[in-house]
Amino acid sequence: MNKFIINNKLHFSGHESFACKQFWLKKGVDFALEGLSFNDEKAVVELGVGKNMVSAIRYWSKCFNIIDDNDLPTEYGIRIFTEGGYDPYLEDIGTVWLLQYYLIKKNKASIYSLLFNEFRKERIDFTKGQFHSFLKRKCNDDDSFKYNSNTINSDINVVFKNYTKPESKNKIEIEDVFSNIFLDLGLIIEYKKRDIDDHIIEWYRIEGSLRDEIPCEIILFIILDNFENETTISFRQLLAGFNSPGNVFAMSAEGLFNKILQIVNKYENVVYSETAGNQVLQFKEVINKWEVLDGYYN
Numbered sequence: 001m002n003k004f005i006i007n008n009k010l011h012f013s014g015h016e017s018f019a020c021k022q023f024w025l026k027k028g029v030d031f032a033l034e035g036l037s038f039n040d041e042k043a044v045v046e047l048g049v050g051k052n053m054v055s056a057i058r059y060w061s062k063c064f065n066i067i068d069d070n071d072l073p074t075e076y077g078i079r080i081f082t083e084g085g086y087d088p089y090l091e092d093i094g095t096v097w098l099l100q101y102y103l104i105k106k107n108k109a110s111i112y113s114l115l116f117n118e119f120r121k122e123r124i125d126f127t128k129g130q131f132h133s134f135l136k137r138k139c140n141d142d143d144s145f146k147y148n149s150n151t152i153n154s155d156i157n158v159v160f161k162n163y164t165k166p167e168s169k170n171k172i173e174i175e176d177v178f179s180n181i182f183l184d185l186g187l188i189i190e191y192k193k194r195d196i197d198d199h200i201i202e203w204y205r206i207e208g209s210l211r212d213e214i215p216c217e218i219i220l221f222i223i224l225d226n227f228e229n230e231t232t233i234s235f236r237q238l239l240a241g242f243n244s245p246g247n248v249f250a251m252s253a254e255g256l257f258n259k260i261l262q263i264v265n266k267y268e269n270v271v272y273s274e275t276a277g278n279q280v281l282q283f284k285e286v287i288n289k290w291e292v293l294d295g296y297y298n
Contacts, residue, residue, distance in 0.1 A: 010110045010138065010145040012155050018056040019161035019180040020064075022090050025099075028061030029081040032073045063109045065102040076102065079293070086297040094215045094296065096185060097249065101222045105243045111155045114138060116206070117247050121240075125205045128156055160204070163188040187250055208246075210255035216262035217296035219245050220270075223281070224289035235260075235279035 027047055031038070036046055038058040044051055061067040066077035073082075080095060081088045087095040104113045119126070119134050132152055139147035163182045189205040226243045227233050239246035239256050246256050260281060264272045269285040 008107070010142050011108055012110060012145065012148075013151050014055075014059040014109070015155075015158050016052040016056045016059070017154055017158060018053060019158050020056075020060040021179045022181050023179065024057045024060055025064060025066050025077075025090075026081045026088050028057050029066055029073050029077045031057075032061070032067045032071055032077075033082070038071060059108075063103055063106060064099050065106045075290075079290070086293065090181075092297070093184065093213060094218045096182065097214050097218050098221070100182065100185065100187070101225075101243070101248050104248045105226065109155075111135065111159055113243075115159065116250065117242055120206050120247075120250065124207050125203055127201060127203055128160075131156060131204075160188065160190070164190045164204075206250050208250055208252035208255070210258065211249050211251045212255070212258070214249060214251075214259065215296060216259050216266065217292050219256075219259045220263050220267070220287075221289050221292050221296075222248070224287060224292065231283045233281045235281070238281065 031043070031047060034046075036043065038054055043054045047054055047057060049057065058067075058071070061077070062069065065074055066081065068074050078085065080086045080098075086092075090096060103109065104116055107113050114135065115131070118138075119131060122134065123130060132149075135152050135156070136147055136149075139145050139152070162180050163185070165183055187206060189207075191203050191205065192200050193203050195201050222243075222245055223233065223238065227237070227241075235253075235257070238244050238260070239251070239253055241247070245251055245259070246253075251259075260272050263281075264270050267287065269283060269287060271282050271284065273280055273282065
């Protein structure tokens, strides 16, 4: 078992079929900081949403490591989303990339980890049906979760709501959908293809890209967080290891290498070396991951 997996049980559903909205996470942190209960009838009024959305806000806040299992704000949630925090209104693209990482690492919504850590290594181009077949196989291999077709279909639909842009021409619906959290990352590309019977089929692609827009500080933070206490990490681990930058951000080898060079040039205690074909990133001294974020946001 990979030692960096912190929660290897499969978890599906809980989102009430709602994709996560950009403004929900701050709502979740503020609500939790006030010591209020998501189960209280007043939560509908306090959060200003319907009952099912209250459940969805709680669910997504946990998935993104904004609140913990006891509905208390995490250190990360406080640092990002409180007033005066790093980025309470998600105005910085670096924060959205961080959320992508935490969503996968936390594994409260297992479909995201399975998609980026595993399924993408089997197929870069795929249909919903192919992804569903993969998830069914994973469920049947795991005694902790009983496969349910409707549950898996619901999760798959929400995944693509989070990442892909709508085709609807309804103005209200478009405005609502465009507040979904990961649309600006461009991680999942949707396109159409004709099958042998001349039917138009929706296909999706997650290809490794340079990801020039990801700040090197965000890459360093997740290396420090995911490979905690490691002083020497191979390039292969960083590219294809569980919850690695290469996996969670769908980065190409060239893109990751470029980011490592930026990190090495900026942080004198980080070095990169290639000896006898071994590519490694080394830390000469312990670096505090929160200080890295402090430097980035300040």
